[in-house]
Structures are given as C-alpha cells and as structure tokens.
Amino acid sequence: MAKTMLEMMNITKTFPGVKALDNVNLVVKEGEIHALVGENGAGKSTLMNVLSGIYPYGSYDGDIIYNGEVCRFKNIKDSELLGIVIIHQELALVPYLTIAENMFLGNERGKKYAIDWDETYKKADELLHTVGLQESSHTQIKDIAVGKQQLVEIAKALGKNVKLLILDEPTASLNEKDSRNLLELLLELKKNGLTSIMISHKLNEISYIADKITILRDGCTIETLVKGEDNINEDRIVKGMVGREISDRYPKRESKIGEVTMEACNWTVYHPLYSERKVCDNVNFNVRKGEVVGISGLMGSGRTELAMSIFGKSYGAKISGELFINGQKVSLNSVKQAINAKLAYVTEDRKGDGLILSSPIYKNNSLARMEKISNHSIIDKDKELLVAKEYKEKLNTKCPSVLQNVENLSGGNQQKVLLSKWMFADPDIMILDEPTRGIDVGAKYEIYCIINRLVAEGKSVVIISSELTEILGMSDRIFVMHEGRMIAEFDGHEASQEVIMSCIMRENNKMENENAKN
Amino acid sequence: MQRIKSFLKGNTMLIALIVVIILFQALIIAAGKGSLLKPQNVSNIIAQNSYVVILATGMLLCILTGGNIDLSIGSVIATVGAVAGMLIVEMHMNVYLTIIICLLVGTFIGAIQAYCIAYIGIPPFIATLGGMLLWRGVAQVILNGMTLAPYPDNYLKYFTSFLPGTDDPAFLLTTTLIIAAVICAVYVAFELQGRAKKIKKGYSVESMPMLITRLITICAVIMVFAYLLGNYKGYPVVLILVSLVVLAYAYFTRNTVPGRYLYALGGNAKATRLSGVDTKKMMFFAYTNMGFLCAVAALVCVARFNSSAPSLGDGYELDAIGACFIGGASAYGGTGTVGGSVIGAIFMGVLNNGMSILGIDANWQKAVKGFVLVAAVAFDVISKKKVKA
Structure with a gap:
C-alpha cells in the first residue's frame, strides 16, 4: 500500500456571494495519477488553486496535509518549494523568449545577478529529452505548436523538482496525436515515481490513464472511484457528474x-x-x-x-x-x-465586456440605447436617472442608489444591471450568455424569474450555459x-x-x- | 457634517487651488513684492494661461478615451502659428480668412494623426511622438528658421485688447461690475428655472439652502473677479474666448451623447463597442478636435507674443497634460471633467506666476512644478483608495 502523499480535508472556499467549495476532501497516494472530474463550475480549478497557494492560507477553511505535514501556503512559491507544481489550462509561457528561458523563468540557473546561460541551456536540453521533445532549447516559444508548448510546461515543472504535478485540462487544446503523446509521457513519468492530479473533461482519456477518479459536483466531493475496484466506464462517471435532481x-x-x-x-x-x-x-x-x-x-x-x-x-x-x-x-x-x-447579446463576462465598472448604475443602464433618454444628442439627465430607478425597482437590484458605481455591487446585482441595460435597449430577441455565472442560488432564481417574465411578454430568449441543469x-x-x-x-x-x-x-x-x- | 466631508472629498483640487492662492498671497506680501491678487497681475495670469486652459480642454477628451495623451500639440501650434505668420505678416492676407484657414489647417493636422490612431491602430503615444517631431520640423521649414513679427493691430485686437475699451477708470469699473451682475443674474435665473422644471416633472432636486449657498458663493467669486479686472483694464478679450471654449466643452462632456461615449470608451472599451458605439469614430473625433483646439491656441499665442517663432509652443503639451492630471483626470481614462482640467491649469498658472513674482530661479520653478504634479496625483490616488476601503 503506497503511502498517502496529499490529503485535503474539509476545504471550504467562499467567493463574495458564492460557495465555490463546500467541505471538499481529496486524498492522493504517492505515485498515482488522480483524475478530478466535474461539470464546469463544479470547483475543480478552485480546489487546485487552493492547493497550489494561488488562494493563500487564510482565504479558505480546512487543512492541506502534504507528506504528513500541515501546509499553509502563502503563494505559489511556497507550494513549489515542496514540489507541488500546477500547469494551467492557459499556458503561462512568454512567446518571445526561448524554450530554455521560459523553462527557468523565476527559477534561473546561476546567481541572481549572473545567470549561467550555458548551464541553463544544457539543463533545458536534458529536460526536453526527458519529455521527448525534439526541439532546440534555443527555439522561441512562438515558433512551436501548442502541443509542444504543453510539453515545455511539463519540462519546466520537472526543472522545479516536481513531486506532485497538477494539470488543468492539459489536452483541451491538443489534437488526438499530441494528447496521446502527453498521456504516454504522464504514464512514463509515473513509473519514475511522479504523482499527478489531472483535471479533464475527456472521460475516455481519464478512464485510460487514471488510477483514481474523484468527482466534484456543485463544490462538493461526490465520490472517489478506484481503478480495479469500481467500474469506471464513461457512463458511470457521467452519472456521478450530473446525478442531481432538478428540483424547484x-x-x-x-x-x-x-x-x-x-x-x-x-x-x-x-x-x-x-x-x-x-x-x-x-x-x-x-x-x-x-x-x-x-x-x-x-x-x-x-x-x-x-x-x-x-x-x-x-x-x-x-x-x-x-x-x-x-x-x-x-x-x-x-x-x-x-x-x-x-437583438441583444448579454455577455458572459460582465466585468470585462459588459459593464463599465467605474461608472454609476444609471450610466451603464442607458449606454446601449442613448436615443431613448436624449434629444438631438443632448442627454436628459433627469429622465435618465428616473428610468434607471424604474429598472432598479423592476429587477429588484439591491443598491443604495443608482448613482452607485457598478464596481461596488455584488456579482448578482451586477448581473441585474447588465440585464437591465439590455432590457432598456428594447430587444425582441435576447441572447443571454452564462446569465448566472458566479452568482448565488437566490440571485439565480431571481434571474430565472426575469427570464420567464421576458418570454411572457412575447420576447424570445436564447440561453447559453455550461450548467446542464440550468439549460434543462x-x-x-x-x-x-x-x-x-x-x-x-x-x-x-x-x-x-x-x-x-x-x-x-x-x-x-x-x-x-x-x-x-x- | 457628512455633506461637508463629501464636498471636501469631491473637490480636493479646488481646495488645493485656494490654499495655493492664499499661500502665495501671504508669501508675496511677506516678501514685500506687491500682491498676487493685484488687478494687473490677475489680468496677467489670464493672459499667460489662456492657451493652457484651451489645450487642457482638448487634452482631457484624449485622456478620457483611455489615458491617451497627445504629445504633438506644441509642434502643431508652431506649425499653425507659422502659417498664420506667413499669411498675415508676410502676405497681408485678410484677418478673418487667415483665422479660418488656420483653424482648418489645425483640424486637418489633427485629423491625420487621429486617422493613424483610430483607424490604422498606431498607439497614440507613438503617433503623436512622431507628430511632435514632424510638425516642429514643418514649422521650421515654413519659417525658414526665422521669426515673423509684428502682427497688425486689426489682428491683435481680437486677442489682446480689453472690453469695454475705455480710459475712464470710474466708468470702466462700473461697466465691468454691471456686466458681471448681469452674468450672475442670468446664471441664477437659469438655475432657478431648471429647478422649477425639475419639480414640475417630479424629479428630485437639491435642497433650497444648498442651492442658495452654492449660488451666492459662485456669484460672489464672479463679482470679486470682475472687481479686480475692473480696477485694471476690464475684461481681456481672450478671457471671453476661453470661457466660451470651456463652457462649450463642459456642456459637451456632461450633457451630450458623444460626450458620454467618450467616458464609456475610457471606462471599458470592449463593453462600449458591444453596446453599439463606434469606438473608432470617438477616438478619431477626440484627436481631430485636439488639432482644432491647437489651432485656436496657436492664434491666441501668436497674438500674445506678437510674433510667429519656430520655437512657439515648445513644452505646451506637458502643461496641458499636467493640468488634466492635476485636475483629477484618471491616467487610465474614463474619469475627469473639463472643470477639473481648468482648475488644474489655473493651479499650474498660479504656481508659475507666484514663483516668478517671488523671484525664484527658473530652474527651481521647473523642479517645483514637476514635484507638485506628482504630489497632486499621488494625493488624489491615495484619497480615492481610502474612500474605497
């Protein structure tokens, strides 16, 4: 029986208005490949961010026990010192630096004020050999394909003396051949004693490679399936991922x-x-x-x-x-x-593409259809305020006043401002992209009620969502x-x-x- | 109490300006060098800073689009000034025609740069850095390195004379005060009418005592200002020009749809684009407009110096940018007001003028101005952080 390497106990992490993780437990034994699956938003990435110190100790509840010791990571540096390395879905490589420079970024060879480039490139070539990448370490990242970049990330992790490798959807942007290569490499590294945690949506890959599968759903651990003991075919995993009732x-x-x-x-x-x-x-x-x-x-x-x-x-x-x-x-x-x-399109990224955060609610409210509150391009400010208040009441947006800047509102209320902005534009057809992402259950229900009201008024609504239950x-x-x-x-x-x-x-x-x- | 606090927080730069005025007044009197608020000196400050106010207004629009600045304005002024010099001093062309041509030249130069920025996608910093070198060179070529002077009186009278033009001091003071009183009356009537309209339509209004305090303060400032001017030569014509520019742009930014789009663009360009706003057009407008206001400033400058020199406008871009940031514009775009930029420009002007009267070495003046610019913005950033926390 291999010894337990990592134990995450009762991890709870809350974001303003949402409980992303609720008493999650995860046990990883030395030398295994442990898969983490779940729907979008189930909390997989959040859990791994807690583990790697991106969410520092104190911002979550629960304990991380690594090799028998309780860890309190303040940042990524702390977790990397113990050999825990995370590779994110969006690769973190600098396009105009060489492979070797990227590999040792933040982990430079030589002295602080005298980088040893000979050593850097020699070491880099060795690591590239280990991961089976036939490229010169002098090549710039922008010149190699994304599949090879993924291998560079792994080589980079190996350069940090990784003990526990975390991969967040490593094959999401790879083609079949590159994915296969990557999986074989992981199995190869496993033979040499590397432990890994892998997040993936591709269930066939998971049933091929994983020794254990932990299923997360709505921020809770549902179950852990063990290869050899449990039946781990895809249907079984899907059932675990979605197995909740659509209640009221x-x-x-x-x-x-x-x-x-x-x-x-x-x-x-x-x-x-x-x-x-x-x-x-x-x-x-x-x-x-x-x-x-x-x-x-x-x-x-x-x-x-x-x-x-x-x-x-x-x-x-x-x-x-x-x-x-x-x-x-x-x-x-x-x-x-x-x-x-x-037509109206309500973006999935309310902060990035939807709202002007540094601007008050009433200005956001009218931006998409200024004609309605202006005359020959001259704004009727009083009317603008009045209309904004009207929409605030209608959607039950919780804010002290419509003069409040949007950045000071909670996610659910920001979403309501975004909805009211587009309702104000008088559309007949509304496309709502992830209308309830990152907001709590109560606010979700209110948004659903608003959607029902919209269709009752004879509008057409298209909902894009990663949450299957919401779609259903x-x-x-x-x-x-x-x-x-x-x-x-x-x-x-x-x-x-x-x-x-x-x-x-x-x-x-x-x-x-x-x-x-x- | 709460109200006073929020007023202080919302008007930090105005208060800083008052403090600086009082400080210099005290220092100058203590040094026995006259008075900052001497009628003649007030008139001087206006003449010295009229162009900064005009430029700061235009620069504010550029900064609103996303913290973008225009480095070329000093050189554009030199080029427009050179054109004006060639047409009026050399060729004795009709003054009105010259003014129109100069405004067109400035707008055209602005439009070229604006096109590069908005439609080709050259970063504003680089496009206008290129413009800074290019138009300085063009000005030197047009003037062949020489200075053209003097300008005829029928040109100067539109920029450097005083209203009402009279030599009788008693009559001058009375008319000046009467004009000021009329302005105050119109202003008060306007405010009260607006309030009545709002009440009729059922909108919320500010409380009567607040309104009265505000009106009395503003009218008092106008009257004192008029009294000072009336004791010298009356209203400088350029003050009227500057006031018109400021009022027009303040209205534009506050009350019009394109003005609102400028703020939105600086606040979140992508969200603005997805709201159906032609963001490239807004960018094009901001920089073209800057060219137009450069031309206006150039006409003021050549009149003030009574000459067109190749070095005209050197460093003006920094005055204008400084004025905007001191006046509370955000270096990331999306916030800032015309009023704030005007206060920033006057702040810099008073600082310059006060130090000159005190006889502070010109090199030290530069150092102090640089320090004040950074300190003012740091103060603003820190106080905003505290509000959030």
Missing part, C-alpha cells in the same frame, strides 16, 4: 410559443487570428416568439462565438450564412445595426453544440442530463476516432 430551483412558466423570430442558416465563422480554423461550422438554429432556447456544450465549443458573430459580427472573420429576423433576411454588420434589429430547467428547446457544430436538438421536456452528456461524449469519441484514422 427553476420557476415554472406557461409557454406560449409563437412564430419563429430569429433563424440562422448555414452559419459559418472563422477564427479572427487563425484564419484556417472554423469556430462555427454550418450552424443552423432558430428561436420562436415566447420561447426559451438553450444552447449547451462544453467550454470552447463555439457557443459564445456563435452568439457574438450573429450580434453585429462582433466576433470572427469570414462570416457566412443567412440570418432571418421575423422572416426577413437581414445582414447585421455592426452592433448598432443588431441593436436596431431588436429553463429551456423549451435545447441545442447541443460541439467543436463549432450543432450536434443535436432536443425538446426541453424530453432531454435529460445523461442524454446530453453522452451525446457530447459520443461526438468527442467519434471525432477522435476520425482523427486517429487520418
């Missing part, structure tokens, strides 16, 4: 569904930078009057890109396809045109998106989490098989 967390509504209001046909969008990459591939979907349509899919499946490209081509290049609004073919070339066509609880119809394509359409009452999840997983496997054949 979603308000009921009477659907009165009318004509099709918006329809996209053969909608294809290319990536703005990598002009060969299709982000949306021949997508067809529609939404009807008084209907809530849910778009489900993993992160990076192209949902946001689809919505933004429809919304006045605010994302993507070489957009082709047809868009119909109320049966009329339209071409919306700017956000202004989209707004005038009664709110939608009349559900589209499933995967790798830029619409792979399925379900009736909202017939669909279930298992059906959608296995639909995505099946597609995942299918594509990998195709890639393997090529």
Whole structure:
C-alpha cells in the first residue's frame, strides 16, 4: 500500500456571494495519477488553486496535509518549494523568449545577478529529452505548436523538482496525436515515481490513464472511484457528474410559443487570428416568439462565438450564412445595426465586456440605447436617472442608489444591471450568455424569474450555459453544440442530463476516432 | 457634517487651488513684492494661461478615451502659428480668412494623426511622438528658421485688447461690475428655472439652502473677479474666448451623447463597442478636435507674443497634460471633467506666476512644478483608495 502523499480535508472556499467549495476532501497516494472530474463550475480549478497557494492560507477553511505535514501556503512559491507544481489550462509561457528561458523563468540557473546561460541551456536540453521533445532549447516559444508548448510546461515543472504535478485540462487544446503523446509521457513519468492530479473533461482519456477518479459536483466531493475496484466506464462517471435532481430551483412558466423570430442558416465563422480554423461550422438554429432556447456544450465549443458573430459580427472573420429576423433576411454588420434589429447579446463576462465598472448604475443602464433618454444628442439627465430607478425597482437590484458605481455591487446585482441595460435597449430577441455565472442560488432564481417574465411578454430568449441543469430547467428547446457544430436538438421536456452528456461524449469519441484514422 | 466631508472629498483640487492662492498671497506680501491678487497681475495670469486652459480642454477628451495623451500639440501650434505668420505678416492676407484657414489647417493636422490612431491602430503615444517631431520640423521649414513679427493691430485686437475699451477708470469699473451682475443674474435665473422644471416633472432636486449657498458663493467669486479686472483694464478679450471654449466643452462632456461615449470608451472599451458605439469614430473625433483646439491656441499665442517663432509652443503639451492630471483626470481614462482640467491649469498658472513674482530661479520653478504634479496625483490616488476601503 503506497503511502498517502496529499490529503485535503474539509476545504471550504467562499467567493463574495458564492460557495465555490463546500467541505471538499481529496486524498492522493504517492505515485498515482488522480483524475478530478466535474461539470464546469463544479470547483475543480478552485480546489487546485487552493492547493497550489494561488488562494493563500487564510482565504479558505480546512487543512492541506502534504507528506504528513500541515501546509499553509502563502503563494505559489511556497507550494513549489515542496514540489507541488500546477500547469494551467492557459499556458503561462512568454512567446518571445526561448524554450530554455521560459523553462527557468523565476527559477534561473546561476546567481541572481549572473545567470549561467550555458548551464541553463544544457539543463533545458536534458529536460526536453526527458519529455521527448525534439526541439532546440534555443527555439522561441512562438515558433512551436501548442502541443509542444504543453510539453515545455511539463519540462519546466520537472526543472522545479516536481513531486506532485497538477494539470488543468492539459489536452483541451491538443489534437488526438499530441494528447496521446502527453498521456504516454504522464504514464512514463509515473513509473519514475511522479504523482499527478489531472483535471479533464475527456472521460475516455481519464478512464485510460487514471488510477483514481474523484468527482466534484456543485463544490462538493461526490465520490472517489478506484481503478480495479469500481467500474469506471464513461457512463458511470457521467452519472456521478450530473446525478442531481432538478428540483424547484427553476420557476415554472406557461409557454406560449409563437412564430419563429430569429433563424440562422448555414452559419459559418472563422477564427479572427487563425484564419484556417472554423469556430462555427454550418450552424443552423432558430428561436420562436415566447420561447426559451438553450444552447449547451462544453467550454470552447463555439457557443459564445456563435452568439457574438450573429450580434453585429462582433466576433470572427469570414462570416457566412443567412440570418432571418421575423422572416426577413437581414445582414447585421455592426452592433448598432443588431441593436436596431431588436437583438441583444448579454455577455458572459460582465466585468470585462459588459459593464463599465467605474461608472454609476444609471450610466451603464442607458449606454446601449442613448436615443431613448436624449434629444438631438443632448442627454436628459433627469429622465435618465428616473428610468434607471424604474429598472432598479423592476429587477429588484439591491443598491443604495443608482448613482452607485457598478464596481461596488455584488456579482448578482451586477448581473441585474447588465440585464437591465439590455432590457432598456428594447430587444425582441435576447441572447443571454452564462446569465448566472458566479452568482448565488437566490440571485439565480431571481434571474430565472426575469427570464420567464421576458418570454411572457412575447420576447424570445436564447440561453447559453455550461450548467446542464440550468439549460434543462429553463429551456423549451435545447441545442447541443460541439467543436463549432450543432450536434443535436432536443425538446426541453424530453432531454435529460445523461442524454446530453453522452451525446457530447459520443461526438468527442467519434471525432477522435476520425482523427486517429487520418 | 457628512455633506461637508463629501464636498471636501469631491473637490480636493479646488481646495488645493485656494490654499495655493492664499499661500502665495501671504508669501508675496511677506516678501514685500506687491500682491498676487493685484488687478494687473490677475489680468496677467489670464493672459499667460489662456492657451493652457484651451489645450487642457482638448487634452482631457484624449485622456478620457483611455489615458491617451497627445504629445504633438506644441509642434502643431508652431506649425499653425507659422502659417498664420506667413499669411498675415508676410502676405497681408485678410484677418478673418487667415483665422479660418488656420483653424482648418489645425483640424486637418489633427485629423491625420487621429486617422493613424483610430483607424490604422498606431498607439497614440507613438503617433503623436512622431507628430511632435514632424510638425516642429514643418514649422521650421515654413519659417525658414526665422521669426515673423509684428502682427497688425486689426489682428491683435481680437486677442489682446480689453472690453469695454475705455480710459475712464470710474466708468470702466462700473461697466465691468454691471456686466458681471448681469452674468450672475442670468446664471441664477437659469438655475432657478431648471429647478422649477425639475419639480414640475417630479424629479428630485437639491435642497433650497444648498442651492442658495452654492449660488451666492459662485456669484460672489464672479463679482470679486470682475472687481479686480475692473480696477485694471476690464475684461481681456481672450478671457471671453476661453470661457466660451470651456463652457462649450463642459456642456459637451456632461450633457451630450458623444460626450458620454467618450467616458464609456475610457471606462471599458470592449463593453462600449458591444453596446453599439463606434469606438473608432470617438477616438478619431477626440484627436481631430485636439488639432482644432491647437489651432485656436496657436492664434491666441501668436497674438500674445506678437510674433510667429519656430520655437512657439515648445513644452505646451506637458502643461496641458499636467493640468488634466492635476485636475483629477484618471491616467487610465474614463474619469475627469473639463472643470477639473481648468482648475488644474489655473493651479499650474498660479504656481508659475507666484514663483516668478517671488523671484525664484527658473530652474527651481521647473523642479517645483514637476514635484507638485506628482504630489497632486499621488494625493488624489491615495484619497480615492481610502474612500474605497
């Protein structure tokens, strides 16, 4: 019996308004590969950030016991000293530095004021050899593919004398061949005694590589499956991931569904930078009057890109396809045109793309449709304030006054301001991208009620969400998106989490098989 | 008490300005060198700083778009000044026509730079750094390194004369005060009417005592100011020009939709774009407008110096940028007011003037100004942090 290397006990981490982790326990034995799975937002990354010291000791409750000692990491440096290294999903490499420079960034060879470059490059080449990367360590990062960059990250971790390696979705942006290489490398390193924790959505990879699988759901540990003892096929894992009931967390509504209001046909969008990459591939979907349509899919499946490209081509290049609004073919070339066509897109990133944080509520409220509170471009400030107050009451936004800056509000109330901003723009069709991300259960319920009110008024609502229960609880119809394509359409009452999840997983496997054949 | 506190916090720079005025007044009297608030000196301060106020107004719009500055304005002024000199002093062209041509030249130069920034995507710092060298060179080429002077009286009278033009001191003081009183009356009437309208429409209004205190204070300041000017030569014409510019831009930034878009752009460019605002157009506007105001400032400057020199406007960009930041504009964009920038410009002006009267060495003056700029912004940053905590 291998000895226990890491024990995380009763970890609880709260963000303003949300409990991200609730008494989570994780036990990792020496020399194993331990997989961490769960839906988006289940708390996997948060847990790993706690472990690696990104959320310092004191900002969470519970204990981390590493090699028999209680650890209190103040920052990443502390955890790295003990050999715990985390590799994030977004690689943290500097494009214009060489492989070797990146590898020893913050861990330079030689003295502080005299870097030993000969030693650096020699060591780097050795490590590159270990991970099986045939590149000169003098190559700049920008010149190697993302799969090789991932290997550089691992070599970098090895350079820090890693004992426990944490990988956050290491294969998310890799193709099948590179993924396979990476998995083989991890198995190889395991033979040499390396312990790793791996977060992944790709269940086939996990059942291939993992010795144990811990499932998180809604910030709680659900169970740990052990290879050899438990049945760890994909269906079993999916059941653990989604196995909750949709209780009355979603308000009921009477659907009165009318004509099709918006329809996209053969909608294809290319990536703005990598002009060969299709982000949306021949997508067809529609939404009807008084209907809530849910778009489900993993992160990076192209949902946001689809919505933004429809919304006045605010994302993507070489957009082709047809868009119909109320049966009329339209071409919306700017956000202004989209707004005038009664379309609204409520962003998933309310702080980054949605609100002007340093600005008061009332100014945010009117920004998307200034015409309504101005006359010949002269603002009627009193009217603006009055309208903002009206929306504040209507959405029950909790704030001392609409003169309050948005940055001082909680996430749920910021989301309400963002919603009110777009409701103020008088749209008929609203696309809500992750409308409840990072807000607590109570505020979520209120947002759902607002959505129900909107469709009752005859508007069409499209919800993009990573939370399956939310999609299932709110939608009349559900589209499933995967790798830029619409792979399925379900009736909202017939669909279930298992059906959608296995639909995505099946597609995942299918594509990998195709890639393997090529 | 709470109200006074929030007033103090909201108007730190205004208070700092008053403190500096009082400080210099005390120092100058103690040193036996006359008075800062001597009628003639007040008139001087206006003439010396009129161009800074105009430039700071334009610079504020650039800074609002995201902390972007315009380094080229000193050189643009030199080029426009050179054009004015060529047309008026050399070619004796019609004054009105010259003014129009100069304004067009400035706007055009601004538009070129604005195009590079907004549509080609050159960072403002670099585009205007290039402009700074380019237009200085152009000015030198136009003037062939020479200074053109003097300007005819029919040009100077629009910038350097005084209103009402009379030599009778008693009549001058009376008219000046009457004009000021009329301005006050119009202002008060405007405020009261606005309040009545608001009440009628059911909007919330500030309390009557607050309003009266505010009105009395502002009117008192206007009257004292008029009294000082009336004891010298009356209202400098340039003061009227500057007031018009300031009022127009204050209104623009506060009460119009494009003005609001400028603030939004600086606050969060992406969110603004996703709200249907043509952010490139706003950027283009801010920098084109800067060119226009440079031309206005150039016309004022050549009149004040009564010459067009290749070195005209040297270092003005720093005065304008300094005025905006002292006046509370954020170096990241999105916050700042025209009023604040005007206060910042006057603050710098009083500092310059006061130190000159005290006979402080010019090199030390620079050092003090640099120190004050950093200290003022540091003070602002720290006090804002405390409010948040």
